[in-house]
Amino acid sequence: MVDALLRRRLLFVAGKGGTGKSTLAAALALLAARRNKRVLCIEIDAKGSLPACLGSGPVGFEPRVVQPNISCLSMHAEESLQEYLRLYFKVPRFTRMTPLARVFEFVATGVPGTKDMLIVGKIAYEEKRRDGERPHWDIIIVDSEATGHVLPQLNAARAMMDLAKGGIIRSQTVWIDEMLADPERTALTICALPEEMPAVEAIELHDRARTETRIAIGACFLNRTFPQLVTARSVRTLESAASAEHLDEARKRLGGDPAGVVVGAQLALRLADASAKYSRRLREQMTCPVLEVPVQAGVRSGLAITRQVATALEQTA
Ligand SMILES: Nc1ncnc2c1ncn2[C@@H]1O[C@H](COP(=O)(O)OP(=O)(O)OP(=O)(O)O)[C@@H](O)[C@H]1O
């Protein structure tokens, strides 16, 4: 399943805040790099969490190598405009940005979709880079902003096509829109958690992406699932063994109070039930495969957790 995703040239990882977008984008990057692909990771919100997931400090607008075969860049709409002007209209790169920054703010706030178009334009520019015949990047993985922003970005080229009826802008936007709509080249992936709001938002994003954009939905990651470690029956047995009636015996056998063990088992049961419930719900309501990514308990953050999530992803059927 992961191989099918990694065959694409461009993957967007989207979903509600905190669902694991940066971690999963980084884990996909590691898996692609392991397959000897040259990977570019793009962080849209410039928070620095994507490079952190790959064991690096913050990165800028120019791609920087963060792991073998993996480079990372942080998106910046204003720098993107500068690059655009430099490439297509031969405007030199400004050292003093102030006047251009003002013009930029004016245009970007006045013309709807300008910032989105610059973001998508930069992604497309990187996709198009070539070393001779060969693409400069084999795969580009985009850590998207929270749900609200991703749809306008995916539609920015189409919206721009309606504005620009001819010329260089028109031909670029047509090309970008075709790339995004090509299921062989591009896919959207959606992150969810086994909790109500993240799951609802994931389904909503799935439905809206299907009706409002032309992008293919490659997979939904149900992240931080909990394994079925105990059964309802074993929890009942444990509860009864620790009940007032048998408490002395239980204390003796455990060498302490059994309450913590009981609560642990009850919690494990509840978390596993929630994982199963949301997994079912997402599978029923989504047209794409749902890949479960188990919660990683041993490590906290950074590259260590990304590595574990990558290994877990590889193992999901
Ligand atoms: N499978 C997992 N097991 C345990 N912890 C996880 C797992 N996936 C992600 N995390 C942790 O959950 C937190 C949120 O993950 P992450 O930053 O990737 O989410 P995000 O969707 O990118 O958040 P934001 O919307 O703030 O950008 C991080 O601390 C991350 O290390």
Ligand SMILES: [Mg+2]
């Ligand atoms: Mg993030």
